[in-house]
Amino acid sequence: MRADLAINELHLGVLRAELCRFDDTEHAAYVLFGLSRIEQDPFDGQPRLRLMVKDVLRVADDEIKSADHQHISWSTKRFVELLARADREGLHVGIAHSHPRGPDHFSSQDDRNEAELARLAQNRNGETAVLPSLLFANDKLVAGRVWTSPDIVVNLGYARTIGGNWHTTFLATEPTLASPALARQELALGAGFNRLMSHMRIGVVGAGGTGSPLLQQLPRMGAGHIGIFDPDHIEHSNLNRLYGATWDDAERKVKKVEVAKREIERMGLGTQVRTYDSWIGSAECRDALKSMDLIFGCTDDHDGRLLLNRLAYYYLIPVIDIGLALRVTERFAISCLEADGRVSVLEPGSSCLVCRRVVDARIAAEEALRRNEPEEYERRKTEAYVRGEGDPSPAVISFTTSVATMAVEEMIQRMNQFRGEDGSIANRVRKFNLVEDFRPGAKQEPCRICTSDRIHGLGDVQPFLGRAG
Known part of the structure; x- marks a missing residue:
């Protein structure tokens, strides 16, 4: 399975403002996603997931337990509340966070934490619930993935921005072309x-x-x-x-x-x-x-x-x-x-x-x-x-x-x-x-x-x- 992301440039701007601050501290946000399930891509015949950013919600200061340049920990109480909203509105709850000093890939701690959130999401909203996750570093989106179960994760191949000007960020290997x-x-x-x-x-x-x-x-x-x-x-x-x-x-x-x-x-x-x-x-x-x-x-x-x-x-x-x-x-x-x-x-x-x-x-x-x-x-x-x-x-x-x-x-x-x-x-x-x-x-x-x-x-x-x- 492959996966990709579509995001309005306004939402991308909000995520950058929330996550990429100049205080040398990790920050986080909740993101509500719509989902497009494609059973068979017309060109390669493979199943695909397309995530669409629906809304961005800041993780408030009073929710954060601790944070520094290489970690952030916050209460999951509002995550559970957002799962209820997502269930009503046909959406999926995801998270986004930053690595102010890098690396530009998810850490082993990210892996453990997100697997547990994926388990919580499916326990609350059923096995069709997914957990998307976005990572920012150096003021830009550098990685993304979607947990389809607590044990299965699919990396995003690319992110496409719409709204006036269109930009594509390749999160996997960028295609090569010489014609x-x-x-x-x-x-x-x-x-x-x-x-x-x-x-x-x-x-x-x-x-x-x-x-x-x-x-x-x-x-x-x-x-x-x-x-x-x-x-x-x-x-x-x-x-x-x-x-x-x-x-x-x-x-x-x-x-x-x-x-x-x-x-x-x-x-x-x-x-x-x-x-x-x-x-x-x-x-x-x-x-x-x-x-x-x-x-x-x-x-x-x-x-x-x-x-x-x-x-x-x-x-x-x-x-x-x-x-x-x-x-x-x-x-x-x-x-x-x-x-x-x-x-x-x-x-x-x-x-x-x-x-x-x-x-x-x-x-x-x-x-x-x-x-x-x-x-x-x-x-x-x-x-x-x-x-x-x-x-x-x-x-x-x-x-x-x-x-x-x-x-x-x-x-x-x-x-x-x-x-x-x-x-x-x-x-x-x-x-x-x-x-x-x-x-x-x-x-x-x-x-x-x-x-x-x-x-x-x-x-x-x-x-x-x-x-x-």
Whole structure:
């Protein structure tokens, strides 16, 4: 089994402030975690645990029995109280502490103490309870692990920080990469960017107009692992914007994911590709979605966007959602094309697609009805209770490619900060006909997805993502 960590940069800042003080004394904090249990990683087939930091609680001074530069001891009374809270809220209680003078690994005393806390947690909350533990030294996270029983511990492979800028700390062996195909990119973005791209698991939901150019770029940037999700097949009307798709593919109704995989593998760059020709809400897609470190939302259905919208906040997996609207209008009896491309980043600290008025819950419900109960959907369409499919949307390959590139640029910024530390843009709209970019805001009404931290990092719940049906 492997394990990793996702943490909001705000929580990471709190942990550093609590644990890494300049007083040459060990400090400790309690951490509440959400948990993602992945039965089978799509790329290596192994089970995985992903921890998500939900809250950080200081160990108060009056709880500490003794502390110096090489040890800390405190009462476990509040630990038991927090176990009760965790049991109610579907969370797990963990600890974090510091080694002000090192070492940057857990000590034998840490091993003994944590094994007993793991035993206490499972006695109180059952055998599915786990005990995560984080270690800080020299003002940074240097090690982490999770006790799945008092006798079994799994080391964290890496920790991923989200929230504006994305950083990955490798707690095990850092991946190595030396590819002549990426030498020019390394000159621009650095060797660290290339290593991170080779390590990350990137999901692309939708292999159509915007997903297709995205899937041409990511492997050429060194993406080592890509999961592609799309239930549709190639049609003749797709051929003006799907890279690599042929007339024969449309004649044979080849799946879009198969064309995308074929084109990536033809590059010969070593990218591992996994494809899913089911709707993303299907049970067979869950492990794969939960395994990703980043997801690009290239779907044009409202229900799919609503699912990704929740996934970003429940599992602390950033989603870069892409949208393109082309409209042909008339001005002074002259036909004009208006083209708006949008890139929105979904993560705690950023407004969701509901607050940005990108998705419509009613349309999403109609899409779910059409997918799950097609006969009932047709009956309601006949009686005008649902809208029906409507007219096909205009599509031009230059615009779909441009908005996909906008999304890739935002990924680069958050990983590399090429625009500077404050250069990340949570929501950008490009009006191609005006040659201008805008940054629209979001509505101010309270939202239970993005403005309430109740679900942020909550992880596995029943039903999945709290969605009925």
